[in-house]
Amino acid sequence: MMELRQALSGFWTGTLSWDFSMADYCTLKAGGKAAALVVATSRPELAGLIVGLEENSIRWRVIGRGSNILVPAGGYDGVLIILGGDFCAIAGDPGLSGDDGRQTVRVGAGCPAAKLVGWSVVHQLSGLEFMAGIPGSIGGAVFMNAGAWGGEIADVVEGVSFVDRRGRFHDVGREDIDFSYRRMRPRDPALEGAAIVGATFSLRPDSQRLIIEQCRSHVAGRRRKQPLSVASAGSFFRNPPGDSAGRLIEAAGLKGLQKGEAMVSPKHANFIVNTGRASADDIVELMREVQERVYRFSGIRLEPEVHLLEKG
Ligand SMILES: Cc1cc2nc3c(=O)[nH]c(=O)nc-3n(C[C@H](O)[C@H](O)[C@H](O)COP(=O)(O)OP(=O)(O)OC[C@H]3O[C@@H](n4cnc5c(N)ncnc54)[C@H](O)[C@@H]3O)c2cc1C
Structure with a gap:
């Protein structure tokens, strides 16, 4: 660990916190x-950081706003990178509107998803209503191919900008990226392990009243169905093909199941909530118990949707 500190201090002069408790950052608390x-606040800064990290064989990963990750109790023995500054910008470009009036919007990966949804309401552009109420950043949303109410990022994204593991930037068209359920993968092998620095979206002009109504109805639907007053990472498990993780967990009788202060939400069985001071261990133990008991009950092995950032 001393080596990491020495090396990083040698080439990084930007914002930095050592031994940072991710409970203070992630929505699971x-x-x-x-x-x-x-x-990292700009492309040159990020490129220099990645080159330095790679040269020193230090593990790194770009994260968003921590709404779909859990760092287990053992910690993450590398550098977690958040994109701030320039990476939070939104730039609508009317010059890029197509024949059908659709407009291209460029967004930095660090931009909060809620900020982009608000921007599209103000500019009367439709396409991102499904995102209303999904926390996180645009980078996280693209990486996770976030979706709800039958919509997903893949439907509206035109292109994604990446930084590869050598610190080089690439603009990649939608056609060269495979999007699937809560996953995405650029086809170019040079982009293995690359991070997202921005994305462009194609949005359609529409009535502001209709856009607002859609957003409100989605947010109201979330309030009805999801335990939004307690800490969580949203749906904890991926839906298995043709079924729903929440249905399977409920059918196995696991609503309300607790480990320490982690609990299977009585309101929505696919939410693991932190009712107070749950530790990462509480959450991981509860996750394993749910997996085990759903498997015994239905023969289906649930896989987490939440990313566990394990030790290397
Ligand atoms: C109350 C609640 C409701 C939710 N509802 C939904 C929903 O309806 N639909 C849905 O899809 N999700 C939902 N989520 C999950 C989560 O909000 C989304 O997955 C979100 O898009 C994650 O964004 P983030 O910025 O928080 O990413 P993080 O949680 O920080 O990261 C998630 C993963 O993406 C990677 N990542 C993040 N940014 C980058 C980047 N720039 N480059 C490369 N990799 C990156 C991280 O390394 C990690 O592997 C919900 C979460 C909560 C708490």
């Missing part, structure tokens, strides 16, 4: 420590 958490 639980998690072990990251050896270092840094905020």
Whole structure:
């Protein structure tokens, strides 16, 4: 760990926190420590950081706003990178509107998803209503191919900008990226392990009243169905093909099941909630118990949708 500190201090002068408790960052309000958490604010800064990390064989990963990750109790023994500054910008470009009036919007990966939804309401552009109420950043939403109410990022994204593991930037068209359920993968092998720095979306002009109504109805639907007053990472498990993880967990009688202060939400069985001071261990133990008991009950092995950032 001393080596990491020495090396990183040698080439990074930007914002940095050592031994950062990820419970203070993630929406689950639980998690072990990251050896270092840094905020990169511009492309040159990010490129230099990645080159330095790779040269020193230091593990790194770009994260968003922590609404779909859990760092286990053992911690993350590398550098977690947050994209701030320039990476939070939104730039609508009317010059890029097509024959059908659709407009292309460029967004930095660090931009909060809610900020982009608000921007599209103000500019009377439709396509992102399904995102209303999904927390997180645009980078996280693209990486996870976030979706709800029958819509997903793949439907509206035109292109994605990446930084590869050598610190080089690439603009990639939608046609060269495979999107699937809560996953995406660029086809170019040079982009293996690359991070997302921005995305462009194609949005359609529409009545502001209709856009607002859609957003409101989605947010109201979430309030009805989801335990939004307690800490969580949203749906914890991926839906298995043709079924719903929540249905399987409920059918196995697991609503309300607890480990320490982690609980299977009585309101929505696919939410693991932190009712107070749950530790990362509580959450991981509860996850394993749910997997085990659903498997015994139905023969189906649930896989987490939440990303566990394990030790290397
Ligand atoms: C109350 C609640 C409701 C939710 N509802 C939904 C929903 O309806 N639909 C849905 O799809 N999700 C939902 N989620 C989950 C989560 O909000 C989304 O997955 C979101 O898009 C994650 O964004 P983030 O910025 O928080 O990513 P993080 O949680 O920080 O990261 C998630 C993953 O993406 C990677 N990542 C993040 N940014 C980048 C980047 N720039 N480059 C490369 N990799 C990156 C991280 O390394 C990690 O592997 C919900 C979560 C909560 C708490």
